[in-house]
Amino acid sequence: MGFDFNNPFGSITELLTSLLINLGLPQPLVSVILAVVGAGILAGVTLTTAGVFNIWLERKIGARFQDRLGPNRVGPFGLFQGIADAIKLTLKEDITPTGADKVVFNVAPLLAVMSVVGLWAVVPFAPQLIGADLNVGVLYVVAIGGVGTLSVIMAGWSSNNKYALLGALRTVAMLISFEIPMVLVLLVPTMLAGSMGMVAIVNGQDVWFLLLAPVAAFVFFVSSLAEVGRTPFDLIEAESEIVAGYNIEYSGMKFGMFMVAEFFHSFTIGALFTVLFLGGWRGPGSETYPILGLVYFVAKTFFMYFIVMWIRYTFPRVRIDQMMALNWKFLTPLALVVVMATAVVDKLALSQGWPRTPVHLALNGTLVLLTLGLMQAYARALRRRVEGMRQPEAGEIAGAAVGPGS
């Protein structure tokens, strides 16, 4: 069969399949071999991009935000900085503290990386270019994220270090708390597309879901930022906090693996947000030329990654009790309300024949106004209560009380 330029990825797969079958291998073995090769290419390409290019990008862009140059010595424009860092970490001594549980200590960084690499199996890069078109793709993303949470506990406990354990417990408390609004809000693209499969969600985005469900996109974005542990939610790894948290006792490449997993994860949430809310590979001309689809996808993902970095270099860090309050008292009720409202309004719009996009935009606008109004009322009540309690004292620091830490 000829190479169909309108369907390059499908025809590559067919060519390889027929090649292997003609070599005399049975069909199941052929699919296994192709799956392994594809998985290897996917893992290799994405890990290398994340480990080398993204780290350079992060440092360069961070530097520009902070009005400095960033790495510019190693290679042209400092492009090989990531490789230099990897070599340095490999050559550092790998110290396992006394009393550490050897097996669990060694497996934890592996699980962290595995959970992030596994996320890329369901990401559709272009029409016909996807690792595994699972019809439960959205829940698969949540499931694999849960494995990452497990690796944090394993790392913290096996280090035989009070501070690592404490840091790990705080980290896991934060991770599981922010998973709730994320999972709830993932119901909205599922409802709008009628399926949990990522390909179906991309195919259902004639209008980007960002326009149909902006509040849901916002909640998903914020909870993903917290899931990854990026600023403003990065107190789990900040130096002024609990001294690097659960990976205190890790050195050398094991620590490197935790760092790679974290960088990689932030890139991955850019990709997931693109697929779920920005239309994935869709764009003008992407149906006829799938290569364009790949270009659109990569561009959108890097744009979202830029937004993540922008937020990192703009906002200050949030305290843990503020984070928990944000999650349980703001994001979760908002997520619940968004799901309920979208469900009811979409059904009504369909049955009454209203135009879909303006109705959803109006709904989300109303939700935003309601939320802001409620927050204003709450802040006013809080201010009144604080002012009622204040006893004027000499030398008192006005305003913020010192919050309860842990």
Next chain:
Amino acid sequence: MLDQWIFVAALLPIGLVMAATPIVAGQLLAPRKPNDIKLSTYECGVETVGDTWVQFKVQYYIYALIFVIFDIEAIFLFPWAVAYNQLQLYMVLEGVLFILILAGGLLYAWRKGALEWL
């Protein structure tokens, strides 16, 4: 459908191996000079006192419990969301009732102070 999962079954071990390779390379290439100080547990420069256990802070457990409840609720809602396009309005409202009941639970937890980070 199963051949989609073959990809997943191939990707996860490959991810593990790709994580293990630099670590093994490090263990082959890096120096190994263990001494007592390096191997001791890090506690901001002072000697460790007592066993490694953490104060029982019930708040962690409360968060985990609330998380389990809401996780199960979200899972119940996923089939409802997948079938959304084929549902009639009253079926959608039944799902909304499900969410409302659990939102009531969240409100109870809020009012009883279970969501505070003590």
Next chain:
Amino acid sequence: MTAMQAVFLLLGLVTFISAVMVVVSPQLIHAGLWLVLTLAGVAGLFVLLEAPFLAVVQVVIYIGAIAILIIFAIMLTRRMLRDEGRQLNSLWAGALVVTLILYAVLVFLILQEPSLAAASQPIQAESSVLLADLGRALVDVDRFILPFEVASVLLLAALIGAIYVARPMMAGEDRERQE
């Protein structure tokens, strides 16, 4: 032996061995981690049964929530985390014999039931269609709407009960902190 059978045997073996290790491990945290592996094995078996939704639900709920809850509970207690003493006592041979006899009797009785002994037929529908059907069934007045809503009330009861039980502990801690 087809490929499916080989994969099933492998997964079954992994699940079985991790389940045994859960019971046998002297360290509680190790038992918790072996439990995670057991649950992952069960999720793999669900995939083999062409029930992907149940597989991911297994990982999300069991591994992502319940295993973490169990590990939290283990780590936050002040007891000894390690089992002192031997794992087997002197009667282990007799216990093994009795267990094997019980297993054989159970398998024999189960195989008497004709529908269970027959080779299973695969369901003739796509799993995505089945998932949509499950969604419809959960809210269909003739089918599972009542268990669906009762499940939400059950979850609410669990939530309220847990908070009610934990409140004295939270209040006690708060008092401790203020002293």
